[in-house]
Amino acid sequence: MAPEAWLAVVRTAQEALTNAHKHAPDAQVMMDLRCAQDWCELEVRDTGGTSGESTGNGYGLVGMRERAELIGGTLDAGPVDEGFRVRLRVPA
Known part of the structure; x- marks a missing residue:
């Protein structure tokens, strides 16, 4: 994998885990990394939660999307x- 793709995977994992901790601290979080010859896919999902901060500027998701694109x-x-x-x- 190219260094910039690997960096995108690492940074996205960090940001997604930070967001889960911030917005759903009581949730369970699962992370999967699947790679094939031509692509690599990272999926981070949580089970939701009722506590945690619901505010934010949304730049984390925007930044992850821009890095990917x-x-x-x-x-x-x-x-x-x-x-x-x-x-x-x-x-x-």
């Missing part, structure tokens, strides 16, 4: 079931 990747993030998911896909 700069290297030809994609990032989607949003509510799923009772939690939240961040999914990054970058070229390998």
Whole structure:
């Protein structure tokens, strides 16, 4: 994997885990990394929570998405079931 793709994976994992801790500190968090010959996908999802801060400027998600797009990747993030998911896909 190219260094910039690896950096995007690491930074996205850090930011997604920080967001989960901040917005849903009581939630369980799962992280999966799947790689194939041409791509690598990181998925971070939590089970949601009722405590934690709900405020924020939203720049974390914007920054993750911009980092992905700069290297030809994609990032989607949003509510799923009772939690939240961040999914990054970058070229390998």
